[in-house]
Amino acid sequence: MINKKDVEHVALLGRLELNEAEKEIYTQQLNDILKYAETLQSLDTADIAPTAHVLPIKNVFREDLVGQHLSNKQVLANAPDTEGNFIKVPKISSQ
Numbered sequence: 001m002i003n004k005k006d007v008e009h010v011a012l013l014g015r016l017e018l019n020e021a022e023k024e025i026y027t028q029q030l031n032d033i034l035k036y037a038e039t040l041q042s043l044d045t046a047d048i049a050p051t052a053h054v055l056p057i058k059n060v061f062r063e064d065l066v067g068q069h070l071s072n073k074q075v076l077a078n079a080p081d082t083e084g085n086f087i088k089v090p091k092i093s094s095q
C-alpha cells in the first residue's frame with residue numbers, strides 16, 4: 001500500500017512540488033492503480049499468447065527511387081549567403 005510519505009519521496013525524486021491536497025489525491029490514485037493491478041494478477045492467462053501489441057504492426061516502406069533533383073546553381077540561388085558551392089551560415093559559438 002502506498003502512503004503519503006511514499007508520494008512525497010517520489011515527488012522529491014521527480015523534483016515536483018505538491019501541496020497537501022495533491023499528495024492525498026495521488027496517494028489515493030496510486031493505491032487504486034495497485035488495487036486494479038492485483039485484480040489483473042488474478043486472471044487466468046495460461047492460454048493467452050504474449051503480445052507486444054494488440055494489433056499486428058508492420059512498417060510500410062516505399063520504394064527508393066531516383067528522381068529529379070535541383071542543380072547546385074538552383075539550390076544556391078535560394079540561399080541568403082553563399083561561399084563557393086556551399087551555403088554560408090552564421091558561426092555558432094561554443095559559449
